[in-house]
Amino acid sequence: xxxxxxxxxxxxxxxxxxxxxxxxxxxxxxxxxxxxxxxxxxxxxxxxxxxxxxxxxxxxxxxxxxxxxxxxxxxxxxxxxxxxxxxxxxxxxxxxxxxxxxxxxxxxxxxxxxxxxxxxxxxxxxxxxxxxxxxxxxxxxxxxxxxxxxxxxxxxxxxxxxxxxxxxxxxxxxxxxxxxxxxxxxxxxxxxxxxxxxxxxxxxxxxxxxxxxxxxxxxxxxxxxxxxxxxxxxxxxxxxxxxxxxxxxxxxxxxxxxxxxxxxxxxxxxxxxxxxxxxxxxxxxxxxxxxxxxxxxxxxxxxxxxxxxxxxxxxxxxxxxxxxxxxxxxxxxxxxxxxxxxxxxxxxxxxxxxxxxxxxxxxxxxxxxxxxxxxxxxxxxxxxxxxxxxxxxxxxxxxxxxxxxxxxxxxxxxxxxxxxxxxxxxxxxxxxxxxxxxxxxxxxxxxxxxxxxxxxxxxxxxxxxxxxxxxxxxxxxxxxxxxxxxxxxxxxxxxxxxxxxxxxxxxxxxxxxxxxxxxxxxxxxxxxxxxxxxxxxxxxxxxxxxxxxxxxxxxxxxxxxxxxxx
Numbered sequence: 001x002x003x004x005x006x007x008x009x010x011x012x013x014x015x016x017x018x019x020x021x022x023x024x025x026x027x028x029x030x031x032x033x034x035x036x037x038x039x040x041x042x043x044x045x046x047x048x049x050x051x052x053x054x055x056x057x058x059x060x061x062x063x064x065x066x067x068x069x070x071x072x073x074x075x076x077x078x079x080x081x082x083x084x085x086x087x088x089x090x091x092x093x094x095x096x097x098x099x100x101x102x103x104x105x106x107x108x109x110x111x112x113x114x115x116x117x118x119x120x121x122x123x124x125x126x127x128x129x130x131x132x133x134x135x136x137x138x139x140x141x142x143x144x145x146x147x148x149x150x151x152x153x154x155x156x157x158x159x160x161x162x163x164x165x166x167x168x169x170x171x172x173x174x175x176x177x178x179x180x181x182x183x184x185x186x187x188x189x190x191x192x193x194x195x196x197x198x199x200x201x202x203x204x205x206x207x208x209x210x211x212x213x214x215x216x217x218x219x220x221x222x223x224x225x226x227x228x229x230x231x232x233x234x235x236x237x238x239x240x241x242x243x244x245x246x247x248x249x250x251x252x253x254x255x256x257x258x259x260x261x262x263x264x265x266x267x268x269x270x271x272x273x274x275x276x277x278x279x280x281x282x283x284x285x286x287x288x289x290x291x292x293x294x295x296x297x298x299x300x301x302x303x304x305x306x307x308x309x310x311x312x313x314x315x316x317x318x319x320x321x322x323x324x325x326x327x328x329x330x331x332x333x334x335x336x337x338x339x340x341x342x343x344x345x346x347x348x349x350x351x352x353x354x355x356x357x358x359x360x361x362x363x364x365x366x367x368x369x370x371x372x373x374x375x376x377x378x379x380x381x382x383x384x385x386x387x388x389x390x391x392x393x394x395x396x397x398x399x400x401x402x403x404x405x406x407x408x409x410x411x412x413x414x415x416x417x418x419x420x421x422x423x424x425x426x427x428x429x430x431x432x433x434x435x436x437x438x439x440x441x442x443x444x445x446x447x448x449x450x451x452x453x454x455x456x457x458x459x460x461x462x463x464x465x466x467x468x469x470x471x472x473x474x475x476x477x478x479x480x481x482x483x484x485x486x487x488x489x490x491x492x493x494x495x496x497x498x499x500x501x502x503x504x505x506x507x508x509x510x511x512x513x514x515x516x517x518x519x520x521x522x523x524x525x526x527x528x529x530x531x532x533x534x535x536x537x538x539x540x541x542x543x544x545x546x547x548x549x550x551x552x553x554x555x556x557x558x559x560x561x562x563x564x565x566x
Contacts, residue, residue, distance in 0.1 A: 066379040066410045075377035085400040097382025119447040131259035131375045132166045138266030139173040139199040142313045147198035150265050150313040153364035161186040173199045176245040207235040243297040254304040259375040264310045270341030299415045309371035310346035312359035354411040390416045444471040444551030459531040469518035473546040481515040483508045492537040
């Protein structure tokens, strides 16, 4: 995709030479000390590096989805920003972003924005276009017969899907698979699910051995011990693969703004192994918890603002045997640990992410419906942490509502992750992948005014963008605030093909006074983009390379006002 070559740049800039808006934008960019690479300005020679040490000061937006219900369990839908109190490790934070999301809102027009202006900023839209839900059918941790019943229940749910539901179907077996990505149409989901089949979960059988009965006690003990070693190894692999799959889903959904639900239809796994046996002096039995693995997964899940809704595929659980270990299990029975252990895991993952766990019910379809309806009304609270201590540790959040009788649910907190570093190719892949997600990424607030025009027999789009400066990480280097922004454009044609521009770089080098101005007013810049024939959509992607935060805005070209005459 061509952005501008030298000849066309001259022609186009001449066509717009009388535009006061362009001159004003360029002048303001100069006042703020911004270098707009590729915009008719040539960067100056490299400046000598300052001897003063670099001091990192991070300004990052943390967003939190909050569900508030009344005494009857109905959503409290009329709350205002001033009704909420937000604490970060007991320190009250200023709520800078406040928005209301509803699952029934559908595609929301940009209210209050001028013509040809588009934004991903929550404050300017007031509400997001509904929530998205991934239904994960877990064939790794669920017996074949339970999978079959669960799939029947999912079919029942899909046949009653509502127009505002945005649902995707994933499966977990030996690998994580996307059966069908987000859609509001039940028919393709039903067709895809009908072609897929439940799998024989041999891993479940292997990790729940039955006690041997050869008639020889010593031989039984030897066989049971060997089977238990294999079972423990298999259980560890199950847990690792499951948590890795959930982490992959969180990373895949991270750039989608708003409420994200993961309905995990599964028999799950226990939080630990080896502590359920009565033979505590057995030195050969592995004993371990999975807290470290769960913490790693929760870091990704909370970073993506993803709520987990576990649904027990076992339905109403059966009887359990008299013993406390797998070695006492007999056919037709399950130990208390085998029944209760997965439920504890479900509750833990739900509580730590702001979701709910559904278990001990045969109404799996109804549980999925309730999980989705749980986000009918969601409040989005955003704040810029004041601690400035990004050491990777977990920070607990607390939300209070100034209304008696309400119940508040939200994720427990967030990990104060330090800056991340990835190579240029990975950064480009992330930016292009962000454009394929169903909703705009809002990690960096962006507002774009797009004006089409004709010049030199070609179609052009003049973009006047303003990027939220508070979402950009800058460093104090010798008394100047320095950083950069990466951005690219992706054009989607009528036949579904896409063409992406090379990644462009905007350098930031500001005095303290100009930095404060950037934080308050945003970072303005103007770009001219040549449109390809038959282009229907232009996607504008912005990324902060220091924090990895993304912002995307979609511009539907056919909805723009008629081309202006230069």
